[in-house]
Amino acid sequence: MSVIKIQGTDDTPTVTLDRDNNIFEISGRSLPEDVVVFYKPILEWLDDYKNNPLEKTVFNFKLEYFNTASSKLLLDVLLKLEDISNDGHDVLVKWHYPDDDEDMEEAGEEYSDIVDVPFEQVPYSI
Amino acid sequence: MANIKEHNESLDFVYDFYVKMKRNNINLAYEGEITHQITKAFTSLAETNMAHEEDPSSVQKKVFHVMVECLQNISKHSEGNANESAKDGRGIFMVSKAATEYNVTTGNIIKNVNVEKLRSILENVNKQDKDGLNKLYKQQMREGSISDRGGAGLGFIDIARKTGQKLLYSFLTIDNVNSFFILTSTISRIKE
Numbered sequence: 128m129s130v131i132k133i134q135g136t137d138d139t140p141t142v143t144l145d146r147d148n149n150i151f152e153i154s155g156r157s158l159p160e161d162v163v164v165f166y167k168p169i170l171e172w173l174d175d176y177k178n179n180p181l182e183k184t185v186f187n188f189k190l191e192y193f194n195t196a197s198s199k200l201l202l203d204v205l206l207k208l209e210d211i212s213n214d215g216h217d218v219l220v221k222w223h224y225p226d227d228d229e230d231m232e233e234a235g236e237e238y239s240d241i242v243d244v245p246f247e248q249v250p251y252s253i
Numbered sequence: 254m255a256n257i258k259e260h261n262e263s264l265d266f267v268y269d270f271y272v273k274m275k276r277n278n279i280n281l282a283y284e285g286e287i288t289h290q291i292t293k294a295f296t297s298l299a300e301t302n303m304a305h306e307e308d309p310s311s312v313q314k315k316v317f318h319v320m321v322e323c324l325q326n327i328s329k330h331s332e333g334n335a336n337e338s339a340k341d342g343r344g345i346f347m348v349s350k351a352a353t354e355y356n357v358t359t360g361n362i363i364k365n366v367n368v369e370k371l372r373s374i375l376e377n378v379n380k381q382d383k384d385g386l387n388k389l390y391k392q393q394m395r396e397g398s399i400s401d402r403g404g405a406g407l408g409f410i411d412i413a414r415k416t417g418q419k420l421l422y423s424f425l426t427i428d429n430v431n432s433f434f435i436l437t438s439t440i441s442r443i444k445e
Contacts, residue, residue, distance in 0.1 A: 138293060158321055160289040163399050192314070194321050195407035202394050227310060230318075230415060241391055 128179070131172050139165060140190065144172050149181060153204070154189035154223075157197040166200040173207040180216045184208070189223035189251075190231065198234070205242040212244045219245045226250040281348040287328040288342070296320050299348065308442055315415050315440045316355050320348065322408040323359045323438065329402040331361035332431070355440040363434045368424050371434065378409045379419045386414035412438050 128146050135141035135155035143152045159165040186208055193201065205220065212218040220242075222235035232248065239246035274282060280302070281295065296317055303313045327344035344361030363371065381389060390410045397406045413420055421437040 137297070138289075158292075161403055162405075163403065192317070194318075194325065195411045196325070196399065196403060196405045198407060198411075199394055199397065199399060199405040228314070229311065230314065237387065237391060241395060 128175065129172070131168065140193075142169060144169065144176070146176060146181060149185075151184060151186040152189065153201075154187070154191075156191050157193040157201070159197070162194075162196040162200050166197075166203065170200075170203055170207065173204065177207065177211055177214070180211050180214075180218075183217040183219070184211060185219045185221060187221045187223060188235075191225075193234075202238065202241065205238055205244065209242050209244045219247060221247050221249050223249045223251055226252050278349045278351050279347055280350050282345070283347075284343075284345045286343050287324050287331070287346065289328070292321065292324040292328065295324065295346070309444055311444070312355075312440060312442055316348075316357070318415055319357045319412050319438045319440060322412055323357050323436070325404070326408055326436075327359055327361045329400075329404045330363065332364050332367075350442075353442055355442065356437055357440070358435065358437045360433055360435045362427065362431050363424075365426070365430060365432050368432050368434075372424065375409060375420055375422050378413050381413070383414060383417070386410055390414065416440050 130147070131142055131144040133139070133142040138156060138158045138160070140153050140155040140157045143150045145151075153169075157165075188201070190201075208218050208220060220239075222238070224231035224235060232250070235246070235248050239248075273279075281298070283291070283295070285291075299320055300313070300317060303316065306313075308316075324346060327346065328342045331342050331344045344359055347356075347358045349356045349358070378386070378389070390407060393406050393410065399405055409420060416438055418439045418441070421439070423435050425433040425435070427433055
């Protein structure tokens with residue numbers, strides 16, 4: 128299946144979706160000019176991946192910053208992962224946050240409340 | 254100089270404006286179209302400036318976040334004013350820094366017919382405590398969708414919960430079509 132590899136900028140995140148190498152990651156900053164346009168190929172890729180996922184999918188979020196419009200689209204990404212999990216596949220979301228960033232930690236807690244998928248909070252120091 | 258009197262008045266205005274900005278601790282003031290490029294420029298300017306300050310990174314991140322949401326509000330929701338040939342997405346944007354707080358203020362034109370709807374949204378946000386805001390945010394994220402203007406309806410809720418302060422706002426009637434909407438968000442510089 129195709130690979131998504133988007134290099135991050137100061138307003139868009141780095142995205143790697145690579146089934147063959149078992150890498151699923153969104154990291155960096157997300158405040159794109161048009162969130163729907165930016166996240167559309169990512170959501171479409173996940174729809175495709177849903178049909179033939181790996182036995183275990185570990186999806187890493189390592190965001191420094193995202194705006195409220197992105198928060199809605201990140202939820203859409205997580206809901207796709209929930210679907211895969213509901214289909215009986217192993218999914219783990221790893222939510223990485225700087226250990227001094229309470230807001231990012233709380234954002235992870237919030238998503239784990241909303242979405243029914245195994246969720247691991249991973250603090251890191253800068 | 255065609256008109257020395259006018260020129261002198263304009264000089265007075267510049268100095269007066271400067272004094273007023275200083276007195277009100279205004280670090281940044283802008284009037285015009287708020288594009289994505291402007292949003293990026295202002296937020297990166299604020300980041301650079303704040304990097305030299307003693308404010309904790311949590312405060313700097315909150316200021317950055319409030320600026321992004323406020324700028325995107327104007328770019329997405331400000332209405333043009335036919336009378337003044339103003340385009341959509343214009344407004345005034347100000348950041349001030351006092352001893353104990355940052356203030357981010359926006360002002361933009363909205364249609365009178367939209368005033369009551371906006372007022373009730375803001376009143377509802379201001380009624381909530383932290384738990385209420387979190388609930389509201391989750392609900393809106395789950396049930397809402399991205400509007401054709403590219404907003405998620407989450408900006409005000411998130412400003413309120415990240416700053417822990419009430420939103421200050423007012424509506425000034427311009428004429429029978431338009432009003433001027435002013436919003437001030439306060440970020441405390443004192444760590445809780």
